[in-house]
Amino acid sequence: MRHLTHVPARRGVVVFLNGTSSSGKSTIAAELLRILDEPYFHMPVDAFHAMRSPAPVPPDELDNVLHRTWRGYHRAVAGMAAAGNDVVMDHVLSAEWRLRDCLSVLVPQDVVLVKMHCPAEELERRERARGDRPPGLAARRLQQVHAHGVHDVECDTSRLTPGECAARIKDFLTARPRPTAFERLLAEPSRQDASGGGQ
Numbered sequence: 001m002r003h004l005t006h007v008p009a010r011r012g013v014v015v016f017l018n019g020t021s022s023s024g025k026s027t028i029a030a031e032l033l034r035i036l037d038e039p040y041f042h043m044p045v046d047a048f049h050a051m052r053s054p055a056p057v058p059p060d061e062l063d064n065v066l067h068r069t070w071r072g073y074h075r076a077v078a079g080m081a082a083a084g085n086d087v088v089m090d091h092v093l094s095a096e097w098r099l100r101d102c103l104s105v106l107v108p109q110d111v112v113l114v115k116m117h118c119p120a121e122e123l124e125r126r127e128r129a130r131g132d133r134p135p136g137l138a139a140r141r142l143q144q145v146h147a148h149g150v151h152d153v154e155c156d157t158s159r160l161t162p163g164e165c166a167a168r169i170k171d172f173l174t175a176r177p178r179p180t181a182f183e184r185l186l187a188e189p190s191r192q193d194a195s196g197g198g199q
Contacts (some may be wrong), residue, residue: 001087002020006090007084009084009178010028010084011081011082011084011085011107011110011114012080012081012082012083012084012085012086012087012110013087013110013111013173013176014077014086014087014089014106014110014111014112015032015040015086015087015088015089015112015114015169015173016089016091016102016106016111016112016113017029017088017089017090017091017116018091018092018093018113018114018115018116018145018146018151019092019112019115019118019157020092020094020117020123020141020143021092021117021123021127021141022118022123022126022127022144023116023117023118023123023157024116024118024155024157024162024165025044025090025091025116026044026046027162028155028162028165028166028169029042029044029088029090029165030042030162031162031163031165032166032169032170033038033088034166035163035166035167035170036086036170036173038086039086040086040087040088041080041085041086041087041088042087042088042090043073043077043080043087043088043089043090044078044090045070045073045090045091045092048069048072048073049066050071051112052065052069053104066159069096070101071101072140073091073122074098074101074102074105074106075105077089077106078105078106078107079109079195081106081107082107083139091146092141092145092183093145093146093148094141094143094144094145095110095144096147099148099185101111102182103182103185103186106182108180108182108183108185108186109178109179109180109182109183111181111182112152112153112154112169112172112173112176112180112181113150113151113152113153113180113181113182114139114151114153114154114155114169115151115153115155116155116157116165117146117154117155117156117157117158118156118157119158122158127182148185150184150185151181152173152180152181153168153173155168155169188195
């Protein structure tokens, strides 16, 4: 294999799929990787939790372990993008600090924030069909996941097929108007004030 002494610098694009569990993120991410013209990496947050060893975690330490996992995940995505890789990020912004942390480590003009919407009734039907999630978990997270209110693209996964959602996102990527959702969120005074707080 030819050894590259110089690789042209570039910043990667992060397609940020934000939705509650069972909203269709992983399915649409797989479809995106199939249809996008450039090579993308699918980096789901669940994969980072799955990397953890099976060593037991004391109950009073679990929140800290999970918090460090999420922070590490945000920085892993940021690192891949900084190295010039395009990424499909599959995440759940079900806590305000997660959004603030992502805003602090990702390049805002390079993020396409996608709202993965699905009504509570359909989420509950999918949970029953899957059988691997606590009943009602997705619906309980639904309001907080989209509480920030700003996205670049919206997909209603109860109305559109995974292929249609992926095509909508791909079409958006050809233009990527500014300011992005992340840029608009960073410009909000309340978020600027909160950026220096604890996480």
